[in-house]
Amino acid sequence: GTWRITVEAGNVLASTVVGASDSADVSADIQALSQAFWGTPSLEALRRAGRLTVANEAGYELLSRVLPSVPVYTLDHF
Numbered sequence: 001g002t003w004r005i006t007v008e009a010g011n012v013l014a015s016t017v018v019g020a021s022d023s024a025d026v027s028a029d030i031q032a033l034s035q036a037f038w039g040t041p042s043l044e045a046l047r048r049a050g051r052l053t054v055a056n057e058a059g060y061e062l063l064s065r066v067l068p069s070v071p072v073y074t075l076d077h078f
Contacts, residue, residue: 012066025059028052030063036063038073 002017009046032051043064046052050061055062060066 005063007062007066023055024053024057026052026054027064036067037072039068043067 004015004017006013006015028046029053032046035041035051036046041049043052047054047060052060
């Protein structure tokens with residue numbers, strides 16, 4: 001699905017978008033977004049590999065700021 005991520009008063013809000021949206025600043029499938037969230041590979045590496053479509057640099061910069069700045073660590077084994 002399509003999600004809208006906004007930052008308001010220091011809070012990150014994510015909400016689904018009903019219907020198709022051709023005006024996305026950044027487009028990625030769930031696999032690329034998950035990898036970006038976990039930090040491996042980085043958002044920039046995913047972009048260089050063509051896993052993200054960036055239509056607006058400001059949107060890309062916002063996404064890079066709201067994702068964790070270091071790889072996420074978990075003690076669970078998947």
